Amino acid sequence: MNEQVDGLAREIFAHVGGRWGLLIVYALDTGTLRFSELHAGIDGISHKMLTQTLRGLERDGLVTRTVYPTVPPKVEYSLTAAGKALRANVDGMCEWTRRHLDAITAARHRFDTAEPGPPGGVAG
Amino acid sequence: MNEQVDGLAREIFAHVGGRWGLLIVYALDTGTLRFSELHAGIDGISHKMLTQTLRGLERDGLVTRTVYPTVPPKVEYSLTAAGKALRANVDGMCEWTRRHLDAITAARHRFDTAEPGPPGGVAG
DNA sequence: CAGTATCCAGAGGGATACTG
DNA sequence: CAGTATCCCTCTGGATACTG
Numbered sequence: 695m696n697e698q699v700d701g702l703a704r705e706i707f708a709h710v711g712g713r714w715g716l717l718i719v720y721a722l723d724t725g726t727l728r729f730s731e732l733h734a735g736i737d738g739i740s741h742k743m744l745t746q747t748l749r750g751l752e753r754d755g756l757v758t759r760t761v762y763p764t765v766p767p768k769v770e771y772s773l774t775a776a777g778k779a780l781r782a783n784v785d786g787m788c789e790w791t792r793r794h795l796d797a798i799t800a801a802r803h804r805f806d807t808a809e810p811g812p813p814g815g816v817a818g
Numbered sequence: 819m820n821e822q823v824d825g826l827a828r829e830i831f832a833h834v835g836g837r838w839g840l841l842i843v844y845a846l847d848t849g850t851l852r853f854s855e856l857h858a859g860i861d862g863i864s865h866k867m868l869t870q871t872l873r874g875l876e877r878d879g880l881v882t883r884t885v886y887p888t889v890p891p892k893v894e895y896s897l898t899a900a901g902k903a904l905r906a907n908v909d910g911m912c913e914w915t916r917r918h919l920d921a922i923t924a925a926r927h928r929f930d931t932a933e934p935g936p937p938g939g940v941a942g
Numbered sequence: 943c944a945g946t947a948t949c950c951a952g953a954g955g956g957a958t959a960c961t962g
Numbered sequence: 963c964a965g966t967a968t969c970c971c972t973c974t975g976g977a978t979a980c981t982g
Contacts, residue, residue, distance in 0.1 A: 794904075798900065
């Protein structure tokens, strides 16, 4: 297998900021969202992780951050061109999940209820 | 944003087994690989994590596991149809990374050397 | 409203040893 | 060679409080 691309594949995870990065990229499809809107829209994310992940994405040039020096403050986030391109891939992954979720769930059930003595997984 | 799909996006990570899942799926493109071949091919993965992640992928029906009852034992892994479909998406991600890595690196550098007093990131 | 800092629990994941 | 079990540590990430 290609060592180059292996390293490349690893870069993906380094740049999308772990567990929440792709979710944020996904949420930002709408166009532009405020911090509080993202916080409300992404279920389960904490204030801290939203800030932290957003920083990472901004740092890598996947999202833009616009601060309005008003009272109270207002900060808006949106995808850059690179971010939008990434989002297309996220869409692909979602599509894949949508298409295979039933099969996966079934496979999981089969696996969990399988006999210790393997029914058909052995060759020789 | 769509709550349904938000949950769907989360399923992706639940099924690919965290940090190593996609890397394994990527490695298995070749066709069929033994445990030791995977171990050698995926740089940095530990014996434990390879076993553990492989179990998860097998459980979800993304890889098949074939045991040859020989001495010494021999176990081969390969992608199922669902696994191959997933791999196509991983390819897309790699392609994205390949295309944007330079820009990302540059953006990162810019961000890290930016003035505390924002040069152009503020609107109002 | 948005961001930063601190504290702390729990999951993730490595090293090692043992089994078949 | 492949897999399981155990120990232990790091690092993630949540809760909370404070600043602008």
